[in-house]
Ligand SMILES: Nc1ncnc2c1ncn2[C@@H]1O[C@H](COP(=O)(O)OP(=O)(O)OP(=O)(O)O)[C@@H](O)[C@H]1O
């Protein structure tokens with residue numbers, strides 16, 4: 142109950158500031174003014190009372206003094222006069238002189254003179270000593286008795302009663318006025334409170350409105366500050382706070398915008414990344430599935446974890462059928478039984494026999510049980526999170542078939558090639574024979590012509606000799622013819638013989654040559670020495686240079702032939718009879734190969750000649766001793782006998798160079 146009342150009061154009290162102010166001022170004024178008025182009235186009352194008492198006392202004392210002689214004289218009339226003189230005193234209710242025993246000696250009311258006073262107050266005076274006595278002091282009356290003393294003898298009492306009606310009336314007026322002032326003060330206070338409260342509440346209301354606007358409408362309102370008091374300060378502070386809030390809000394908005402941007406950007410990035418990752422995964426999947434080779438992954442237990450499309454096609458299994466199965470289902474019996482052991486061995490030792498060693502050929506088994514050859518390359522992927530093996534499988538059935546076909550074809554080709562070589566040999570032999578026939582035809586033909594001419598001359602001479610008509614001149618003529626003819630025949634037979642020698646060289650069986658170890662440049666010097674008679678006829682110098690210590694193990698015969706042919710060609714083809722020139726031979730070796738450079742500074746050759754120089758029977762000196770076999774023989778010797786190469790480089794007017802290369806060590 143008390144709580145309820147307290148709550149109600151609190152509610153009433155805190156409902157509005159105006160009410161608080163008004164109630165506060167009313168309460169304060171009421172309490173203070175009441176206290177003040179009471180205090181004032183009380184003081185006034187006390188003061189008036191004390192004053193009244195003092196006046197009454199002095200009046201009683203003066204009455205006592207004035208009446209002393211009359212009491213002594215027992216002059217009732219005199220006393221009466223003295224008493225009556227007091228009646229003019231304002232508010233005097235009674236004045237009397239009484240004997241110590243209480244008999245009225247004089248009184249303003251003559252009717253009581255001579256009587257004894259019987260009231261209680263008066264009775265207290267009998268035998269009461271001779272001090273002044275206050276008999277009664279009430280709101281109506283002050284009754285004081287002053288002793289009448291003569292010569293130290295107490296001879297009576299002068300008693301005065303003053304009415305207090307006017308004092309009471311005054312006090313009532315003072316009290317009434319006090320309450321009037323209090324009410325007035327309360328009214329003025331309330332008015333002031335209302336006025337103050339209105340001003341304050343208006344300001345506060347304005348603040349509340351502005352705050353609401355700020356809060357709800359988002360308006361950028363501010364409080365109108367038109368007061369210098371605390372409310373004005375509060376308004377200014379509020380505005381400053383609103384500014385700060387605005388600023389913070391702006392900053393927040395800015396931050397929020399920035400955050401939103403960041404979130405957007407991050408979201409876009411994540412989406413992109415997710416998309417990229419997804420597309421990357423899909424790409425990997427696509428790549429795996431578009432691979433021509435089968436790609437199979439398995440864990441270290443040999444359990445299949447992925448199987449691409451090509452693998453599906455190769456093995457005839459679908460990815461669902463094999464995922465989670467052991468790899469051994471893809472192997473024929475002989476592999477599958479050892480597979481697990483190989484795997485365990487690898488995991489234990491890390492020794493690479495199959496894994497990580499590139500493609501190797503194995504037998505594999507399809508779903509239908511058929512066995513086929515495959516090439517398998519296994520790689521291992523191992524990191525903190527993953528450990529798997531990737532096998533790249535290629536069905537090499539077709540390749541194997543193709544290889545077999547190639548093998549067959551190769552064999553057929555080799556047979557054909559042998560046949561062709563044979564045919565070529567025959568053809569070139571035919572060409573050679575034709576060439577030989579053609580070449581030999583000339584000297585033989587000339588010889589035959591000379592022989593038949595000689596024969597004819599001999600026949601004619603024989604005839605004249607038999608007829609006996611032979612003259613000396615006939616015989617002489619015959620001898621001349623015979624000499625000329627035999628010279629021609631002899632020359633042409635020599636020529637034919639030379640040709641045949643050359644042919645023999647062309648056809649020489651290369652393998653019949655014998656290899657030996659010799660100093661190359663020393664040997665070349667010997668060859669040149671043997672050619673000295675021929676060289677002496679010309680104006681050419683020959684310079685030999687290079688590695689003087691170069692020992693080769695080769696065929697000296699062909700080398701002699703090669704050098705001879707080159708020198709003879711230079712002497713015959715590169716220079717005219719009176720030309721001076723220099724032929725250079727330079728030989729070096731690197732342990733495996735010998736490089737021999739032969740050059741002359743003669744006429745050189747045009748491109749066509751260079752291109753045909755090694756062809757058999759190619760010569761620019763046909764009819765003047767050239768057979769066109771020299772370079773052909775050289776080519777055969779260097780390539781077939783020595784197992785090397787030869788290159789000719791020549792420019793008309795600038796000489797000719799031959800680069801020859803052949804192994805320094807002839808393998809046995
Ligand atoms: N050093 C050279 N300078 C210029 N021309 C050359 C030289 N060596 C060869 N020839 C040209 O190459 C041709 C072929 O030479 P090759 O030695 O085969 O035949 P040949 O010398 O004409 O006859 P053979 O050597 O059979 O007697 C020669 O006719 C010549 O025209």
Ligand SMILES: [Mg+2]
Nearest residue numbers: 709710771772
């Ligand atoms: Mg020649």
